[in-house]
Amino acid sequence: MSKSEYVIVGSNVAAVGAIDGIRKHDKKSSILTISFESLGSYSKAMLAEYIEGANAQWLEFRGKDYFKKMGVDCLFGRKVTGLDSDKSILTTDNGEEISYKKLLLGVGGVPFKPVIKGAEGKELVFTFTDLLDAEKIREALPRFNSAVVIGAGFTGTEIAYTLNKLNKKVTVVELGDRVLVKALDPRSSEIAQSLMHGEGIEFYLNDTVEEISGNKEITGVSLKSGKVIPCQAVITAIGVIPNGELIKNTPVKFDRGLDVDDYMCTNVPNVYGAGDVVKALDITDGLKRSLPLWPLAFQQGLVAGKNMAGGRYPYAGGLPINSLKFLKVPILSAGITTPPDASYEVIYVSDPKGTFYRSLVLKEGRLKGFVTIGEIDGAGVLTGLIRNKIDISGIKTKLLNKKKVGLMQMPREWRNRIFTRRDETDYHD
Amino acid sequence: MKKVIIIEDYCIACYNCEVACVATHSRSQDPVKSYKREGLRGKTNAVVEVESPLAFSSMCRHCKHPWCMDACISGAIQRLDNGIVYLDEERCVGCWGCVVGCPYGAAHPNLAGKDKHAFKCDLCIKRLDAGLNPACVEACPNNALLYDETIEEREEVHK
Ligand SMILES: Cc1cc2nc3c(=O)[nH]c(=O)nc-3n(C[C@H](O)[C@H](O)[C@H](O)COP(=O)(O)OP(=O)(O)OC[C@H]3O[C@@H](n4cnc5c(N)ncnc54)[C@H](O)[C@@H]3O)c2cc1C
Ligand code: SF4
Ligand code: SF4
Numbered sequence: 001m002s003k004s005e006y007v008i009v010g011s012n013v014a015a016v017g018a019i020d021g022i023r024k025h026d027k028k029s030s031i032l033t034i035s036f037e038s039l040g041s042y043s044k045a046m047l048a049e050y051i052e053g054a055n056a057q058w059l060e061f062r063g064k065d066y067f068k069k070m071g072v073d074c075l076f077g078r079k080v081t082g083l084d085s086d087k088s089i090l091t092t093d094n095g096e097e098i099s100y101k102k103l104l105l106g107v108g109g110v111p112f113k114p115v116i117k118g119a120e121g122k123e124l125v126f127t128f129t130d131l132l133d134a135e136k137i138r139e140a141l142p143r144f145n146s147a148v149v150i151g152a153g154f155t156g157t158e159i160a161y162t163l164n165k166l167n168k169k170v171t172v173v174e175l176g177d178r179v180l181v182k183a184l185d186p187r188s189s190e191i192a193q194s195l196m197h198g199e200g201i202e203f204y205l206n207d208t209v210e211e212i213s214g215n216k217e218i219t220g221v222s223l224k225s226g227k228v229i230p231c232q233a234v235i236t237a238i239g240v241i242p243n244g245e246l247i248k249n250t251p252v253k254f255d256r257g258l259d260v261d262d263y264m265c266t267n268v269p270n271v272y273g274a275g276d277v278v279k280a281l282d283i284t285d286g287l288k289r290s291l292p293l294w295p296l297a298f299q300q301g302l303v304a305g306k307n308m309a310g311g312r313y314p315y316a317g318g319l320p321i322n323s324l325k326f327l328k329v330p331i332l333s334a335g336i337t338t339p340p341d342a343s344y345e346v347i348y349v350s351d352p353k354g355t356f357y358r359s360l361v362l363k364e365g366r367l368k369g370f371v372t373i374g375e376i377d378g379a380g381v382l383t384g385l386i387r388n389k390i391d392i393s394g395i396k397t398k399l400l401n402k403k404k405v406g407l408m409q410m411p412r413e414w415r416n417r418i419f420t421r422r423d424e425t426d427y428h429d
Numbered sequence: 430m431k432k433v434i435i436i437e438d439y440c441i442a443c444y445n446c447e448v449a450c451v452a453t454h455s456r457s458q459d460p461v462k463s464y465k466r467e468g469l470r471g472k473t474n475a476v477v478e479v480e481s482p483l484a485f486s487s488m489c490r491h492c493k494h495p496w497c498m499d500a501c502i503s504g505a506i507q508r509l510d511n512g513i514v515y516l517d518e519e520r521c522v523g524c525w526g527c528v529v530g531c532p533y534g535a536a537h538p539n540l541a542g543k544d545k546h547a548f549k550c551d552l553c554i555k556r557l558d559a560g561l562n563p564a565c566v567e568a569c570p571n572n573a574l575l576y577d578e579t580i581e582e583r584e585e586v587h588k
Contacts, residue, residue: 045502046522061504295499295530321500325524330538332529376528377537380496384532406534407487408478412437418533419435419485420580423493 001097004032004073006308007090009080009246010106011035012044013294014275014301016062018104019070021305029309031072032098034090036079039131040067045294047134048162048326051141056131085250085268102270102308105247105258106301109240109276109292114150116236118212124233125212128159129240137235144232145169148221150209152179154322156237157196161326163235164201171202171229173209173221183322185337185359187350188371194354195327209234240292242277255279257290262314264304272308274300283317284335284368284386291320319387329355330376334383335369336361344368349400358400365393378405390414430512431576432491433475433552433563439573440477442484447473449568450488453553471541474550475565475574486565486574489514489535489550497536497549500526505547506536513552521546 006022008015011033022031033040042059050059057064067074075092082091083103090098111127119125124144127133137159145168149160152174164170172179178189179196193203209221212234220230242257253259253267257279264272275297279288296318303315324331339346339361348359356374360367360382367385382405385392392399395409407415448460450473455463463469475488495514498506505520506527516527516536523545527536536549553563561567566576 043502043504045524049522061502063504294502295496295526298499321526321529323525323529325502325522325526330525330540332525334529376525376540378534379529380527380531380536381534383496383529387532404476404534406476406478407485408480408483416437418490419437419487422579423490 001089001099002032003030003099005029005100006031006102006104007098007100008033008104008106009090010104010108010275010277011037011040011067011074011076012042012106012108012275012297013061014106014108014277014297014304015104016041016066017298017301017303018106018272018274018305018308019067019072019301021302021307021311022309023070024306025309025311027071031070032075032100033067033072034075034078034080034092034098036077036093037131038077040074040076042131043294044130045325047128047131048158050131050134051138051159051162052166053138059131080246083246083250083252085252085271088270100270103272104301104304104308105252105266105271105273105277106275106297107243107246107277109290110243110245111236112238112241113236114208114238116209116212118214119234121216122212122214122218122234123216124218126233126235128155128235128237140233141166146231147171147233147235148173148209148229148231150234150236151238152176152193152203152205153182153237153239154180155239156235157192157324158326159235159237160201161196161199164196164199168233169231170200171204171231173204173207173223173229175206175208177206179203179205180324181338183320183324183333183337184331184371185346185361187348188331188333188337188357188359188373191354191357191373192324192327192331195329204229240276242279242290244277257288263307263312264300264315265307272304274304281315281317283319286317291318293318293320293322295321319383321383329374331371331373332376332379333369333371335367335386337369337371339368347396347400349402351402356402360396360399362392362396365391367392375402375404381405381407381410385410388414430491431578433488433550433566434575434577434579435485435487436573436575437483437485439571440484440486441571441573442477442479442481443570444477445568445570446475446486446565446574447477449564450475450550453556453564472539472548474535474537474548476537486569487533487535488565489531489552490533491550491552496530496532497527500530502526513554514549515551515554516547516549518544518546518548523547
């Protein structure tokens with residue numbers, strides 16, 4: 001049996017955050033990271049670039065030598081299949097046992113797959129959540145000219161956009177009544193949809209794929225509404241759900257996501273969680289939910305790592321931030337963009353040409369979320385206002401100006417602290 | 430670490446810092462050529478904001494915990510050993526994560542240019558290596574920008 005002080009299941013961004021965090025406090029102890037994928041740590045957010053032809057190495061966001069530089073042992077291409085949290089032992093798919101003192105589960109999410117009649121046995125049916133998926137899609141590119149994408153969320157719109165760019169005829173089918181519902185408000189959803197439609201992508205909203213027809217080769221899909229769309233490939237991209245496979249039949253608490261406390265520790269001492277697998281605290285409303293986003297996975301990993309190494313850093317919650325990175329007109333958003341009830345106030349501007357849009361969601365004078373389209377320079381200042389819970393009642397209309405959002409609008413005292421005083425950003429938020 | 434300290438009461442909105450920043454990050458190193466021939470207008474890491482009578486120039490704070498880096502999906506943003514938060518424009522894929530992540534609005538999108546990438550202050554890393562101050566600091570005629578320890582760090586030293 002091999003042994004390691006710290007074992008991290010998963011080698012992606014949550015793991016990288018944790019390694020950074022552990023090494024801030026503990027330069028010496030052994031760390032082992034395990035991933036069933038062959039490429040250690042890579043950017044899932046860049047999978048579209050891979051499909052377009054980028055080199056897989058280009059996706060290694062910390063470079064080839066990261067693990068070595070940090071003094072971390074790697075076990076890549078091995079799946080962890082068992083966890084005995086009483087004995088602190090993991091088993092891998094080749095029967096090897098590994099014991100740990102501290103364990104981090106950074107196992108991410110698994111694609112949510114609806115049951116669709118006729119999906120089995122077809123060659124060109126894909127998901128889009130990891131490198132293997134992207135490899136399959138990339139390899140299959142010469143074999144299809146048209147595709148139906150199920151889901152108009154982040155990954156759905158991203159793969160739709162990418163395939164469209166590669167000259168495929170793309171149709172997106174979405175059960176909800178608008179696109180990108182998690183990141184955008186109804187008005188900006190419409191703008192995003194019309195931008196994508198302008199590039200040639202078709203949308204069917206309030207509808208869903210009931211059946212995929214054809215034998216081995218797909219001939220088309222039929223929708224709930226009765227509509228039939230001819231196509232040669234289908235990509236389900238409805239999103240990911242926390243990956244609970246490994247902790248089935250263990251005492252580790254999991255309820256549609258790993259339950260973690262303020263220190264990213266599960267109910268089992270010495271077992272931590274971070275990234276897409278956990279239900280994380282959302283600072284905008286103080287609720288815990290699955291927030292599968294890159295920056296949050298990193299931050300949670302960092303906090304978990306520091307605590308695993310004996311620190312005591314509470315995770316003060318994450319702020320969801322989104323960028324529709326593939327669009328020609330940039331769209332950024334953060335926090336709550338569609339108010340859940342009447343206690344929120346929404347103000348917005350929109351120029352008739354549709355090239356500029358900004359909406360702010362406030363509660364009790366404080367910014368809770370925003371969307372900005374077209375003008376994005378300085379948008380992070382709005383993010384800072386949400387994080388710092390600054391009262392913006394007096395300046396809110398100024399923040400709707402088409403001009404770059406700047407620090408000029410901030411309270412002078414706050415601004416001068418940033419300009420002249422100690423760095424206050426060391427992770428606490 | 431030393432950073433650019435911003436004294437807003439001293440800024441006279443002369444924009445010298447912006448010009449110096451553009452020039453020093455250009456191929457020609459020349460203010461006129463960099464604007465006219467290299468098309469670098471607007472590609473300044475130090476940005477002057479004016480709402481008369483108030484004005485100041487602001488740029489990256491080189492945070493100990495860089496929010497921009499957390500959000501960087503390509504690894505283009507790294508915190509170097511000397512504390513400088515460096516954005517490698519070659520690696521950047523223009524996802525604008527840093528733009529929406531930086532609470533000070535100090536990571537900027539290059540929207541005008543052909544290249545879709547973000548850019549931000551590198552504290553004039555090349556000038557520092559040569560023993561010079563950052564270009565904006567050098568160019569400021571009224572000491573509104575200083576290259577120094579932060580005020581709190583300085584007070585601690587003198588205590
Ligand atoms: C196509 C796509 C685009 C995206 N774009 C963005 C974006 O633009 N912005 C953004 O904020 N977020 C984006 N995301 C989300 C972001 O990539 C995730 O939030 C992030 O990758 C989560 O990191 P993680 O480390 O928690 O999990 P993952 O990245 O999912 O990594 C999980 C790790 O666990 C390993 N693993 C799992 N189970 C086992 C096991 N049993 N044994 C061994 N190893 C195991 C995997 O091999 C992997 O190393 C995107 C996601 C996708 C799929
Ligand atoms: S760009 Fe912003 S977040 Fe990044 S180091 Fe500079 S000030 Fe900090
Ligand atoms: S725009 Fe570039 S530097 Fe900024 S987060 Fe995205 S990849 Fe990183």
